[in-house]
Amino acid sequence: MKLEVRGGSFGYPGGPPLLRGVSFQVEGGEVLSILGPNGAGKTTLLRCMLGLLSWKEGQTLLDGQPLANDTRRWQSIGYVPQQKRPTLGCTALEMVLLGRSPHLGLLAQPTARDEALARECLERVGAEALANRLCSQLSGGEYQLVLFARALAVQPRFLVLDEPEANLDFKNQQKVLEVLERLCRQEGLGALWITHSPQNALALADKALLLNRQGEYRFGPAEEALTEENLSWCLEMPLKLCRVQAGEKQGWCVLPLGSREKG
C-alpha cells in the first residue's frame, strides 16, 4: 500500500510554473502533513495527484502502478475537500451514503447494506447522533465529521484531506485530529492532509511536505522536515519551536517571531 508522486510539475495556463518536480510517497498507516503559505499550490498539488488536474510532467503511482485515469481510482482514495455546503437539503446519513457511489454503477441504487455501512462510518467518527439532521443545520465541526464519514464510506486505502480543521474552533480542531490519528494508527489507513497550522502538523505527522511560493519543496520524515529552519523557509517568517510537557502529554508549541523581521 503506497501512494507516490514522482517528479510532478504543474503550472496553470499562462501562469508561472507552480510545482516543480515534486516527489514524495506515503504508505498505509502513515500520515503525511502538507504545509505551505497561501498560493504555494497545496490544493493544486492534491488535485494533480488525484487526477482532477493533469500533471505537466511526472505521474502519480498507486502501489507502483500509474493511477488509473477512470473512476476506478476513487474506490481506493477518499477525498475530503474544503467545506462547501450543498444548497439543497439532505440529511447527514444521506450525505455519507453518497460515499458508496464509486462502487455503484450509473443506474444502481444503494442497498440496505450500503446504508448500514454509512451508519457504521458515522459511528467511526463519533457522529452517529447526527444521522438524521439536515446538513444545512450542522455546525462547521459537525459537518466536517460528516465529510470524514463520507470519505470512509468509500472504504478507501488512503484519505486525502484539504484543510480538514480550517475554520473550526480549538476543541473541534483537536477532535478532527484525533479522529484522523485513530483511523491511521488503528485502522491502517494512509493519509495526506493539508494544514495551515505548523502546530497541528507537528502534532500529527509521520512525514511532512513543505512547499514555498517559489515552487520549491522539502520532503522527509516529520522530525527531519518540520524543523525551525524549514518552517521559517516555508512560511517566510521566523519562528521558534518550544517543546512543552504537561504530565503524560508532550508536544510542540510554535512561537511566531513577527512577520516583518528578517530571520
Add this chain to the structure above:
Amino acid sequence: MKKRILSPVFCVLGLAVLGLAALCLGQYSLSPAKVLAALWPGGWPGVSLSDTDLTVIFNVRLPRVLLALLAGAALSGAGAAFQAVFSNPLATPDTLGVATGASFGAVLAILMGLPALAVQGAALAMGLGAVALVYLVGQVRGERTVLTLVLAGLVVSSLFSALVSLVKYVADPQNTLPAITFWLMGSLSGTTRRSLALGLPFLGVGVAVLWLLRWKLNLLALPQEEALSLGVPVKKLRVLAVGAAALITASVVSLCGQIGWVGLLVPHAARMLVGGDNRRLIPASFGLGAAFFLVIDTLARCATAAEIPVSILTAVVGAPLFIVLLRRTGGAGL
C-alpha cells in the same frame, strides 16, 4: 419499513380513484358504473353503454386524463431534476430555455397554418434545438459549468421569447393571434389518441431515465469536484439528466402548451413532505405532480362552460396550496 411499502401503493390507488372521478366528470356526465363497464368489458353485466358513451370515454376523456397524469408527473420530475442538476431551488424546467424554444416552434407552426400534429412536432424539435443551442453556447474556454449553462439558458430563453413576441406581432389578430394566445396559456383540450401516441414515448423515456438516475441526482447537486471525487462521471450524468428533463419539457409543451408553476412548485411541495433525497423526491414529485395536474385539468374543463387555460389555474390553485404547505411544514426539507 411499513410506511415505505404503504405509501407507493396508497399513491397509485389515490391516482386511480382521481382518474376514475375525472373520467366521470364533464359536460357529458357519466356514472362511475358506466366508466368501469367500459374499461372492463364484461366485468359489469347489466350496464349498457351507448356509442356516445364509448366515444366520450375512449376518444375524448381517457387520452386527456392519461395525458394530464403523465404530463403532470413528468413535468414535476423534470423540475426536481433541474433543481438537483443546477443545485438551485429556483431552477425550473424552463431554466435552459426548453419551454420557450418549444413555444416558438409551436406558434410558428400555428402562424403558418399547419395542422395540429405538425404544431406538436415543431414544438418538440424546437425545444430540443434550444437545449442543444444552450449546450453549444454554454461551452466557454473548453469548460461547461453550471454557471455558463444557466447563463446560456437565460440568453437562449430571451431570444426565443423575443421570437415568440415577433410571431404574435405579425399574426392575424382576427383568428391566428387568439389561437396562439390560447395555446401559450396551455390547454389539454386538443388531446387526441394520435397526439397522445406521438408524445407518449418521449415522456415515457424521460420519466424512466429520471427514475433510474434518482440517487445519482443527489451527487450532481454536490460541488463538481466533490462529485468527481466520488467517482461520478459528472459530464455524462449531467447530459443524461438534462437531456431527459429537456425531452420531457419539450414533449409536454408540444402536447399541451406552456404550463407554468407545476415544474417549480410541485417538487418543492414534495420536498416538504418527503425531504431532499432524490430517491424519494423524484417518485414523490411524479405522484404529486400527476394528482395536481389531473385536478387542475379537470377543473379547467368542468368549472365553466368554456375551457379555462391551464396556466391560469395552476397559479390560482397552486399558490394558496403552496402557502398552506409552507406554513404547515415550516419549509422543512428545503
